[in-house]
Amino acid sequence: MALQALQSSGVTFRRILSHFPEExxxxxxxxxxxxxxxxxxxxxxxxxxxxxFTVDDPVAWHSKNLKKNWNHYSFLKVLGPKFIxxxxxxxxxxxxxxxxxxxxxxxIKYGVISTSILIxxxxxxxxxxxxxxxxxxxxxxxxxxxxxxxxxxDRNLKSxxxxxxxxxxxxxxxxxxxxxxxxxxxxxxxxxxVGEDKxxxxxxxxxxxxxxxxxxxxxxxxxxxGRLEIDKSPEGQFTQLMTLPKSLQQQINHIMDPPGKxxxxxxxxxxxxxxxxxxxxxxxxxxKSVIYSSLKLxxxxxxxxxxxx
Numbered sequence: 001m002a003l004q005a006l007q008s009s010g011v012t013f014r015r016i017l018s019h020f021p022e023e024x025x026x027x028x029x030x031x032x033x034x035x036x037x038x039x040x041x042x043x044x045x046x047x048x049x050x051x052x053f054t055v056d057d058p059v060a061w062h063s064k065n066l067k068k069n070w071n072h073y074s075f076l077k078v079l080g081p082k083f084i085x086x087x088x089x090x091x092x093x094x095x096x097x098x099x100x101x102x103x104x105x106x107x108i109k110y111g112v113i114s115t116s117i118l119i120x121x122x123x124x125x126x127x128x129x130x131x132x133x134x135x136x137x138x139x140x141x142x143x144x145x146x147x148x149x150x151x152x153x154d155r156n157l158k159s160x161x162x163x164x165x166x167x168x169x170x171x172x173x174x175x176x177x178x179x180x181x182x183x184x185x186x187x188x189x190x191x192x193x194v195g196e197d198k199x200x201x202x203x204x205x206x207x208x209x210x211x212x213x214x215x216x217x218x219x220x221x222x223x224x225x226g227r228l229e230i231d232k233s234p235e236g237q238f239t240q241l242m243t244l245p246k247s248l249q250q251q252i253n254h255i256m257d258p259p260g261k262x263x264x265x266x267x268x269x270x271x272x273x274x275x276x277x278x279x280x281x282x283x284x285x286x287x288k289s290v291i292y293s294s295l296k297l298x299x300x301x302x303x304x305x306x307x308x309x
Contacts, residue, residue: 025115030052118152135156162244
């Protein structure tokens with residue numbers, strides 16, 4: 001699978017991972033501490049390392065992690081692993097973060113998400129938070145042989161390409177495609193409206209074209225480095241629309257379905273495929289998909305889940 005090409009043999013990542021319970025279906029590092037970014041986040045040496053740990057049984061994992069790393073948690077630790085897992089699964093984007101942790105001499109942040117919730121997000125883009133992270137180059141530190149998870153990871157990459165194709169013109173460059181893909185999970189993101197660097201997507205893509213190429217090479221194998229051309233006929237667009245993740249299809253249906261009409265999704269997508277503004281409709285659907293989860297996550301971070309000193 002494409003993600004395997006980016007697996008890391010970095011000693012630093014493995015050493016940090018050794019401080020946590022071993023029962024992980026997937027662990028990856030991401031962000032400016034892992035891949036160089038242009039602009040204000042270009043200092044890799046001092047950047048915080050960001051991790052995501054995917055676990056089959058969050059209650060059991062948090063129980064073990066509380067014993068090993070009690071000081072990582074906020075005041076919620078006194079309420080126990082079941083309560084922490086309830087917060088993880090039902091608030092934000094299905095992920096529980098511990099931040100500003102010193103581990104093996106590096107400042108880190110790590111999020112914990114259940115395997116089942118991640119798979120749902122990868123397939124349906126329910127939140128497009130962790131799934132969005134995995135549409136950009138990451139360092140896979142460990143991954144088990146879960147066929148369902150691996151298939152969902154691949155499906156997420158293909159969905160990202162399809163959504164980008166629908167929003168791009170008939171002919172475009174490889175860099176245009178990667179910029180569109182990298183921007184999917186930021187469209188409508190609350191952080192991009194308040195305080196986030198507006199050139200963040202360009203800063204991610206431009207220094208990492210080779211890593212994007214490696215990640216998406218198997219999907220774009222016919223012409224990975226030249227100009228790309230896609231079918232913009234209504235038939236071609238309808239085929240692409242029908243393969244989009246369910247959440248995005250439903251958002252498009254909500255945008256286009258007149259009050260009281262109650263058309264099914266396929267009928268709406270057929271209409272959108274024949275619309276000259278098809279790409280704009282998909283883009284608006286992406287924004288609506290992202291904004292809800294980003295606001296939930298912002299509330300979680302700035303509210304009562306804030307780590308206490």
